Amino acid sequence: MSTDHMNVDAGPETSLRDVVTTRGGNDPAWLATARQDALSAYEASSLPDRVQHLWRYTDPQRFLPGERTPTTPDSHFGDLPADCQDATYEHVAGYALARDGRVLRSALDPLIADKKVVLTDLCTAAREHEDLVRPRLFSLLDAGGDKFEQLSAATFAGGTFFHVPRNVTIDRPFVVAHRVGGDGLIASRSLLVAGEGSEATIVFDLTSVGDDDAPLRHEGLEIHVEPGARLHVAFVQACGKRVTHAPVIRCRVERDAALETVSVALGGALVKSLQTTELVGKGSDVRVLGIVFANGRQHIDHHTLQDHVIGRNTSNLDYRTVVADRARSSYTGNLRIGLDGVGADAHQSNHNMLLSKKARADTIPELEILTNDVTCSHAAACGPIDEEMITFCQSRGISPRDARTLIVTGFLEPIVERVPGQQLRERVRSAVADRLDRVV
């Protein structure tokens, strides 16, 4: 449709080809080939069509690399987050430190390593665990045919590979701390696999090095939740205010499996997040939770799809947005029940709180139901804080400012409390509190 966009960045892509070849040089042949194929697909595909609601509110051109070249990952992580200093593995099961798209170092509780859990860089895993990686890597990509997803598949510097073997259950979370810097293109790919009957939690702590760093990060994630497995994943994105961030998260949930994802979006100048979840078996349970808290001139755009390919399962989406100053949030969500989706129980809700007159939030929840006998609902709302709530708090002596803080915090809390890992959760709470301090 938009063929006129096709060769927008044809120039710099010659250098992309070099990078793809260089990076593929360390990969097994099958992966090097996959990179080249992805680059060709990237080059051949047009920019997403803005008529479709997925890109209605955000200009895809802003996610093209343009003059940016892929960043060579820094080999120093910097100061460790508190969660990754837990040498005795009391609160975490293991951690990985990533810089500019590549995992530099990872460590596991020895007891968990014994259970053959793998947490390492994806490129390393492709060499050392081909049996685990090769059948799954890029297998979920076709679902949406996203141009930028091909870009990360071609140019990724590395990423997280996480595998929990069959029937292994782990009570503490794994933490992946990923820090980015510079102003180049940072591409990464991650692959998470919860094997049959396993149970695990993994959190992604995404930050940038300094406030002035302004990279373009294209991050692709594939999440496989195999039959009967339970996986809980959190993404806490608190990058600096100049970062452009485009995560694409593809999830596949099999029969009797459970997946809960919690996404916290606080940072970035421009964010376009896409998350799709396919339910391909009965008895599964999916929760897609998220908060967005934007201020200044941040522009944060989220799209979600829960696709009940097979029915007799449940999905619940709850996204909550707070926008202040001149910030803008767009949320578009689709709930799809396929022809074989009989018995699906699916709900989505998106509530938006506007803290200033110039802040803006758009919300478009959609339903696409191709069969009968399903229970579906969607709810969406946008508005300022309810004055009656403020008056009620005031009647207990609480100042209007403290009342607003209390109400907004409360609005976000049911999602925040689902962030695993106490230290990370507390960091989210204090980041929310700091921001509220500036905007209420």
Next chain:
Amino acid sequence: MSDETNTPVLEVSDLHVSVGGKEILKGLNLTVGAGETHAIMGRNGSGKSTLSAAIMGNPRYEITSGTIVYGGQDIAELAVHERARAGVFLSFQYPVALPGVSVVNFLRQAVRAVRGDDVPIKAFRPLVKENLKILDIPQTFMTRYVNDGFSGGEKKRLEMLQMLMLQPTLAILDETDSGLDIDALKVVSTAINGLRSEKRAQLVITHYQRILQYVTPDHVHVLLDGQIVKSGGPDLAHELEKHGYEWLEKDAA
């Protein structure tokens, strides 16, 4: 000294209040002295909640003329939270839910705001515990979200818990009795009676005399179409019960 003790806690004079351009209170006069409990009775729509909202200072209720003097001071310029800090408390007829805000957190903030000082957790805990006991509220209440998914009775008990925590000088109870079963009514009455003292005053708004069997008022007033049309002692409540409000409507006409 004697001057101070003689100052009424609340003095409402010729109060006119409009909501959305419509006049609801039409020249209301009411004086509540220290140590006194007054009952205000009146059928639905007579303006009882409007009076309580005006005393609390809800900005949606516009005072077009008249004054509200609290502790000798005209409080027209005070915002709702400033009135609360000065010792005014309103138990809402329809308490507002605060999703995501736990009861314990809310109480802590309220107590801190009203006292103007943080209460050490060591002192706060036993205080809460004691009040929970008085109100027969389970400990599990504390981690629930304020009024979120609460039954009518639970909301009213939570209002009473807030009152006991804040120890107000003037407590206005807007139909705190409605929707309560007899056991809950007794518990709530105990809380109200426990707060009675020489320095405090209470305004019990109700349209049944039922609660007045447990909380004996010093004075009873009847509110009709935005004005107090009759005042008397506790017996007035019984008469109203017998004769209904029509009896007064004729008088007023």
